Amino acid sequence: MREATHDPTAPLATGLSPAELRLLLSFAYTGAVAGPWSTVLEAAETSLRYQAWGLLTLCLDVFTHGLTPDTGLDVLAFAVAYGLAQVSRVAEDYILATFPSVVATPAFLDLPAHLLIRLLRSDGLNVLHELEALEAASRWLTANRDGQEDVAKEVLSSVRFALMSTWELKKVSSVTAGVADPKVIRELIVASLAPMAQLPCRVRSLQEVLVVCGGEKLTSNLAARKPSRHLWFAHRYLSTVGLVKKVEWRALGHFPDGPRFRHAIAVVGNILYILGGKHYYGVHDTLASVYRYQPLDNSWERLASMTCGRSYFPAVALGDFIYALGGSSGELYCTDTVECYDLTNDTWRRCQPLPMALCGHAACALDGALYVSGGCDEASQCQASLLRYVPGAPAKLLAPMNGPRAGHIMEEAGGQLYVAGGLCQRAGQMGYKDQLAFEVYSPKLDIWVLLSPLPRAHVVGGAAVVGGELLVLGGYSHDTYQDTHLIHAYQPAARRWITRGTLPHAYTDLQACVLTVPPALHRALFP
Known part of the structure; x- marks a missing residue:
């Protein structure tokens, strides 16, 4: 009570500043921290x-x-300053994976030199080519x-x-102009290219990698197609002219x-679930049929x-369940039925149906809810x-x-929903055309914003978020009927x-995801 009459900006007798006391009391009463990032x-x-x-x-x-x-x-x-090892590992892994986006932030310029060096020396640094690291x-x-x-x-x-x-x-010389002596740069390049320096120069590879599953592809006979049964992962991105x-x-x-296409997948705790198709x-x-795949020991379970x-149709993991939503079912062009798989009990049960029958739609989870976009209805009309x-x-x-x-x-990605690719009806005409529009949805504002359109059509392609980037891969163009790799x-x-880059083959009706694969697969060619 005595301190109530003192200067409010002076530290309290306990050593607490007024701002610190305000934080502790606010948490004690609310159990939360309110305010901007600096407050956290x-x-x-x-x-x-x-x-x-508790705080x-x-x-x-x-x-x-x-x-x-x-x-x-x-x-x-x-985390480094306070010796919080686990938090440090999580943050470092995130920064390495999203490095191109991190570099563009103002905070990157304030990074301590020893942390920058630590990131640049990591095998897990996510760069398209090594010139990005130099930039x-x-x-x-x-x-x-x-x-x-x-x-x-x-x-x-x-x-x-x-x-x-x-x-x-x-x-290199133009990128480093003004930041280093050209003689020093030449010495570093010569030293790295020397025969004795080749062994330590390890290839960078992320712990989490892009994986493509199944799909169908063209064969040498252009009139025929061949469904795929393979899973591939992107080991590294190569620099080329x-x-x-x-x-x-x-x-x-x-x-x-056997092979599978037009299927759905879900990933829960680095376990891949393959459904239908x-x-x-x-x-x-x-x-x-439904299968579960464990990449770390290469095992399948029915x-x-x-x-x-x-x-x-899409499948989405939410909590302890995987939801299968609509799709084509046998002779039905599309259905409104929804069912969910109990991960604990290995059982399926029906859920409330969708408001309309849909196929070719997309879905994902965000903040405890499922979001379902677009698709074709029973009359083969594309929806918005x-x-x-x-x-x-x-x-x-x-x-x-x-x-x-x-x-x-x-x-x-980042609490927003991105949609890309697919096809839509031709205005005032019969038939469909490629949909190149690319847009993002804000759940907080309930609005869509158009972004830069896709450079090329991706109908029934795959997608994944890797290193803070949205990857859209494979599929075909309805306008030209050509597959894309x-x-x-x-x-x-x-x-x-x-x-x-490019896929192993030009696949359509494929699925893509992000998984952690065994380190031995990364080291197979580059010990």
Whole structure:
């Protein structure tokens, strides 16, 4: 009570500042931390200083589950400073995976030199080509030129010049102009290319990799198609001259019961679930079977089958369940039925149906709900609708997309929903055309915003979010009836599309996901 008459900006007798006391009292009464990101960091520091473990647990949960390119570096610096090893590992893995987006943030320029060097020297650094690592180092050195001459060589020596193509090496001098002595750069390049330096120069590879599953592809006989039973993973991205990069693909496994396309997949805890689809092209060839794949030991397990065969449908994991929504079922062009798989009990049960029968729609989970976009109805009309489906409650119609689409993809990234690809009806004409429009949905505002259109058609292609980028791959063009083997990546920070590389084959009706694969597969060619 005595301190109530003192200067409110002066520290209290206990050593607590008024701001710190306000944070602790607010948490004691609400059990939450309210305010901007800086407040969360301040709360974490206060909780460590005064051993407020409940507040610290809350802050660490925000750190590890709410990472973004803008906040990841702050979390890493905080965790390293206070010796929080687990938080440090999570933050570092996130930064390595989303490095192109992290580099574009203002916080990157404030990164301590020792942490920048640690990131650049990591085998898990996610860069399209090694020149990106050099560009990041040069950007940081330009912003930290004063007093950083002593560390410039150490920072630049962390770049793996031996992994650069001839085209990249020719650009080194222009990228490093003004940040380092050209003589030093030449010495680093020569040292990295020396015969004795080749062994230590390891290829960068992410722990989590892009995996493509099944689909169908053209054969040498252009009138025939061949369904695939293979799983491939992207081991590394190769630097080449030109706009299209190459990807080194390695075999991960194959379906135990033959080829499969127009199927659905879900990933729960690095376990891949394969649901439904078709073995071949007959009306009665729609599958109800479900398999579970463990990539770390390359094992398959047959699970309880769905209550009916489904193809051309999405499956989404939410909580302890996987939901199969609509799709084509045998002789029915599309259905409104929904069923969910209990991961614990290996059983299926019916859920409340969709408001309309759909096939070729897309779905994903966000904030405890399922979102379902587009698709074709029973009259083969493409829809622009977006549904919010909460198990046990009626589905709710949200703001529609800017245009109808089916055979498209939808992925969640950064708390927003991105849709791309597919096809739509021709205006005033019979038939369909490619849908190149690309848009993003904000659940908080219930609005769609159009972004840069897709560079190329991807009808019934696959998609995944890798390293903060949205990858759209495979599929075909309805306008030309040509398959595509291209992988296009949208970079939210730069708001642009780039070509990430190519698939092993030009697949359509495929699925893609992100998995952690055994380290031995990465080391097979590069010990």
